[in-house]
Amino acid sequence: MIRPLSARLANSLLLPALACTLLFSGCGGGASTSTTTSGGSGSGGSGASGANVVSVAVNAGPSNFGTDLLYASVTICVPGSTSQCQTIDGLQVDTGSSGLRILASALTLPLTQQMDSSGNTIAECEEFADGETWGPVQVADVSFGTEKAASLPIQIIGSTAANVATPPASCSNLGPIEDDLNSLEANGILGVGNFIQDCGEACAISSNQNAGLYYTCPTTGCVVTAEAVNNQVTNPVAFFATDNNGVILQLPSLSAPAATLSGSMIFGIGTESNNALSGQTVYTLDPNTGNISTTFKGTTYTDAAFLDSGSNGIYFLDATTTGMPVCTDLNFLYCPTATQNFSATNIGANGATASFNFSIGNGDTLTNNTDSAIPILGGPNPQTIDWGLPFFFGRNVYVAINGKTAGSATGPYWAY
């Protein structure tokens, strides 16, 4: 619902500049991303260090030519094993979802398949804005350096295992199936969003109220099943022994497109000396939708905005509202002749509010080269505001998990 909300404009709560340590390190071991920043004009914001820090990077990624896609790596092991392990890089860091999903083609380990009480394979049809990932739920020990999630349910995408090799019609009827490197743009998705499980109670209900994401797969075909909350694909951070209440994404600001951009993901909020919540504005989320509100050009889009590192641009509203034409060929991007400067105000469910500036450039020009990190990429998204990865550039964004105390506030929230 669009509610012109006049009384509630930001009192220009300027965000306190964050003191950032400029130690640049390999960040806590384990995640062996070997990306390098070549050139570019990144500055500020990045360079955390500690056992709870891993490096992340915007680069071309495993599918080559990725644009504004943020990657990390993870080490997974057969549950209980310290020798049957594999480090997988090129996982997209996604604050818009929860749960680890790995392409079968990138996986060499025999992980433990989750079964139902009748011994049938459990699989999932997980939805994203641009399609579905289909595949079996398996169990792995997942670690980022010393941070470890033991026996974590994860999704294997594009598996060729018996009974689950082909998505059922009830899954493929939801939209495009994303089951390979080309459709996923990554070796998998590292969902570190605001919820513990990807679905929660809605998938545990045994009735036609079930959300319908989980399947049991006997030889006769996969059918929707109720999946206990504890068995669902889960945000790995929530399984850590400590530092398990959320993450902070730190990416430097970027004044112009660059080949790559390196930053950090810090585990935990208010749990260590390097992840305190202090001075940031906390925007709590609607716990049902995972959204906040945004005011743009005098109109408030209530409960229709979200921060999503997994979206590769700022996707918002439409050509009429923004005053920018969409590109002729790439008509999912905006194509202003000159870069447009805007301001917007985010409003949390708790009423916290602050305005900020952002810019959108010409999508045709910006994507017509090999730059992977583009600070001003945007496109249409009628009635909805998706603060995608460019929003994270130059910010430390705190992502707190539902129900968990994180610093002086309780998740789900975003703070920056």
Place this chain on the structure above:
Amino acid sequence: MRRFSTRSFPLQTVFTLSVLVAAFALPRPLSASLGGDATSVESDRAKMQASLQTTNKDRYTVHEMHSPNNVTVREFVSPAGKVFGVAWQGPTRPDMQQLLGSYFDQFIQAAHTQKSQTKSRGPISINEPGLVVHSSGHQRYFVGQAYIPQMLPANVQAQEIQ
């Protein structure tokens, strides 16, 4: 008005003719929703096991369905009796094959084309001469609209399909 919350529907208050249709069996046409006859609304409702509420507006009729698992679909029917647009919102997407009917294959093809043009992840935005689709959201929240530009009744704006 932008969204139909799972908790409270912002109902347009004027011209409200609400009819809660019980789940009795109406004939189920093979042609499904988008671009189809108004009678195809019932096949969608049955598939969703949804309640149905019909609202007459100035230039069209809105058939709003709400499924037991909290997915809301609105189908927009022209005075000529054709479904010219559909919109959805919920913790999951509705069955798009059912909702888009004969346009589903075009939707899938166009979505793949979008990905092949630049390596992107995020909302699907399709603007083809005979089909517009916007699919957005994130885990636990999905929202979108689809319509056939040529079938929009006079003086109806695309923004109304939500």
